[in-house]
Amino acid sequence: MCELNKRGRVQLVIVLMLLGVLLAGCRPAGSGADNSSSGSAGSAPANTQAAAISYLVVNPLEEVVLEESSSDTDSRRRLAIDGLRDPEVEGSINQRLEMLYEELRNGSLPPYRGIRRAIPVGAEETYTGVWLHLSFNHNNVLSVLARDDRRFAVGEEYTTHTGRIEPLTFDLNTGRELQLRDLFAEGTDYLTLLSDSLYKQLSGSEDEWTDRLVAPFTGIKEDQKFYLGPQGITLVMDYDTPEFAAEQMAIEFHIPFSDVASILDITRQFYDPEVNIYESDAPPVYQFVHVPSAGEALERQELELEGLPIELSCSRPSDMSEITREKVEELLQLRSDFFLPLWEEALQVGADADTVWASQHVWVLQSGPYTCLSQEVGFVAGEHESRARSSYCYDASGRLLELSDVFREGVDIDAMLIAAMEEKLQYTDVGEEDIDPAALLPDIQFIIGVSEIEFCTRSIDWRGVRDGLYFSISYADIGCENLRIFDGLE
Numbered sequence: 001m002c003e004l005n006k007r008g009r010v011q012l013v014i015v016l017m018l019l020g021v022l023l024a025g026c027r028p029a030g031s032g033a034d035n036s037s038s039g040s041a042g043s044a045p046a047n048t049q050a051a052a053i054s055y056l057v058v059n060p061l062e063e064v065v066l067e068e069s070s071s072d073t074d075s076r077r078r079l080a081i082d083g084l085r086d087p088e089v090e091g092s093i094n095q096r097l098e099m100l101y102e103e104l105r106n107g108s109l110p111p112y113r114g115i116r117r118a119i120p121v122g123a124e125e126t127y128t129g130v131w132l133h134l135s136f137n138h139n140n141v142l143s144v145l146a147r148d149d150r151r152f153a154v155g156e157e158y159t160t161h162t163g164r165i166e167p168l169t170f171d172l173n174t175g176r177e178l179q180l181r182d183l184f185a186e187g188t189d190y191l192t193l194l195s196d197s198l199y200k201q202l203s204g205s206e207d208e209w210t211d212r213l214v215a216p217f218t219g220i221k222e223d224q225k226f227y228l229g230p231q232g233i234t235l236v237m238d239y240d241t242p243e244f245a246a247e248q249m250a251i252e253f254h255i256p257f258s259d260v261a262s263i264l265d266i267t268r269q270f271y272d273p274e275v276n277i278y279e280s281d282a283p284p285v286y287q288f289v290h291v292p293s294a295g296e297a298l299e300r301q302e303l304e305l306e307g308l309p310i311e312l313s314c315s316r317p318s319d320m321s322e323i324t325r326e327k328v329e330e331l332l333q334l335r336s337d338f339f340l341p342l343w344e345e346a347l348q349v350g351a352d353a354d355t356v357w358a359s360q361h362v363w364v365l366q367s368g369p370y371t372c373l374s375q376e377v378g379f380v381a382g383e384h385e386s387r388a389r390s391s392y393c394y395d396a397s398g399r400l401l402e403l404s405d406v407f408r409e410g411v412d413i414d415a416m417l418i419a420a421m422e423e424k425l426q427y428t429d430v431g432e433e434d435i436d437p438a439a440l441l442p443d444i445q446f447i448i449g450v451s452e453i454e455f456c457t458r459s460i461d462w463r464g465v466r467d468g469l470y471f472s473i474s475y476a477d478i479g480c481e482n483l484r485i486f487d488g489l490e
Helices: 006-024 087-106 190-203 322-331 336-348 413-426
Strands: 055-058 062-070 074-082 124-138 141-154 158-171 225-229 232-237 251-256 285-288 297-305 308-316 356-367 370-381 384-394 445-448 452-456 460-462 465-467 470-474
Touching: 055 124, 062 124, 074 087, 087 124, 087 141, 087 158, 124 158, 141 225, 158 225, 190 232, 190 251, 297 336, 308 336, 322 356, 322 370, 322 384, 336 356, 336 370, 336 384, 370 445, 384 445, 413 470
Parallel strands: 074 124, 308 356, 384 465
Antiparallel strands: 055 285, 062 074, 124 141, 124 225, 141 158, 225 232, 232 251, 297 308, 356 370, 370 384, 445 452, 452 470, 460 465
8 A cells, every 4th residue: 555645644534534523423522622621631721810922832733735726716725734642633623624614615605794786696706715824823822814715707897806714723732712712811801902902903093994884893702703823813804793894805903912911821821831742842942922013103304414315214112111212312323434435435436416325224123022223224326335234132121132142051153153154155146255154253243033033244345235144043943942032931
């Protein structure tokens, strides 16, 4: 007998489980995927006090694409998961995903208000697209997003669209489908907090969304559709939320984790570091939660430095600490040491302000408890181009971090950086320049990102420009056991 590949094995399991449901008519007693159970077997019991999420643990789970195709008239993507130690839990989740896919592919029009006026009986369906993808795969929780988009020809020249979103979220410990209330600490008023966050978006959207309200918004309901993403919770408004005029297409609102951090409980509720529910025994991989900046806005202004026009821009939040606020102001001071020598050189060869472009940009990135500031300056005059970047990372106390604060003692940081630069140079056109990565180690800059550390070297001459070498190393490649930046965080 030939050996089935992974896709074939998963498909066979799904078929057998669907057949079992048809024959038995119900799930056997004691199933690990019993949706009537509360809490998560193999994980901590429900808490009445949540822990703020600074980072997420990546589930070592594989997404198996069973079918994927795309054309002008039809698109489809079926998937399953692989990697759980409990075959019954894994099989029940895959069975549910297959049932959802088939329901959407073979289903009728979604029951939006007035859909038969927009798409009358007999309208030709010119495009059908149903695809599933994983939107969240962390902390022993899995969110799967199913999209169903269709186009119809109404008359000879008019085409109308309809779209629906059907999300599913699972506890991977048990296979249980999660409701919105399961994400929050027991006894907390999660509906009010979510409603307040959504109301702020509605009231501050300058009629972008308020025009879609056909009745007063009275708050989120317990059965609200949702799915998780690495940065927060997305609420789906459609035919089940009649106060929104969805107009045959679902509306999505994103609620950052930071808005509900005080009661969110997807770490202690579902993840126990002492229990491994996966086939993989590899060390866990972490990633930070991106913290959206409150009141963030892009500021732009045109300045002049000894006849050189410079575009100065800054993207910064309103809730920075005093230390980082002062550093941003410092970085906004025009870099005359960078610009003036280049401007004088350009003038000597006959350039004028109309042929020169110069910029200085400052931005702030918040990943978990860390705040990173970057300044990038650029100068272009004809074929001459120069850029330089400076970066600074601070912890929650406002302490400026060095690379030695990021990595554990004993990690050969230089060897790791040289290897990453050598790999980058293999795929980078550097012209005929001979670049020695070891010579670029002094003064290397870094930014702590969500799932990787970004690095930049000092500026060097290569490929006809003067610029730094930019590269990154993921936390998975570094090995989180070699990093100190997750220590003491929840």
